[in-house]
Amino acid sequence: MGADFSVILAVILCLCAIFGGVLGNQKNAGAIGVLLGLFLGPFGVIAAGLLDGRALCPHCQDRVSRHASICPHCRSALKLQA
Numbered sequence: 001m002g003a004d005f006s007v008i009l010a011v012i013l014c015l016c017a018i019f020g021g022v023l024g025n026q027k028n029a030g031a032i033g034v035l036l037g038l039f040l041g042p043f044g045v046i047a048a049g050l051l052d053g054r055a056l057c058p059h060c061q062d063r064v065s066r067h068a069s070i071c072p073h074c075r076s077a078l079k080l081q082a
């Protein structure tokens, strides 16, 4: 019984790590999402859905992709982050 529970828990945590990674990846924080899902399970997946790894535009303070060279909101040129 105890062993079965451990296996089920391991499978659930693996699934949560995958979901967390997918959610985090959409926000440029895939590795953080995987870790959240792995250690916190379903709560980590929720946290991964809430986190936002994107950069802030210095001009309009909106969220922008780290790879963007021009802000899609205010059209200001952004410094590329290495």
Ligand SMILES: [Zn+2]
Pocket: 057, 058, 059, 060, 061, 062, 071, 072, 073, 074, 075, 076
């Ligand atoms: Zn902007």
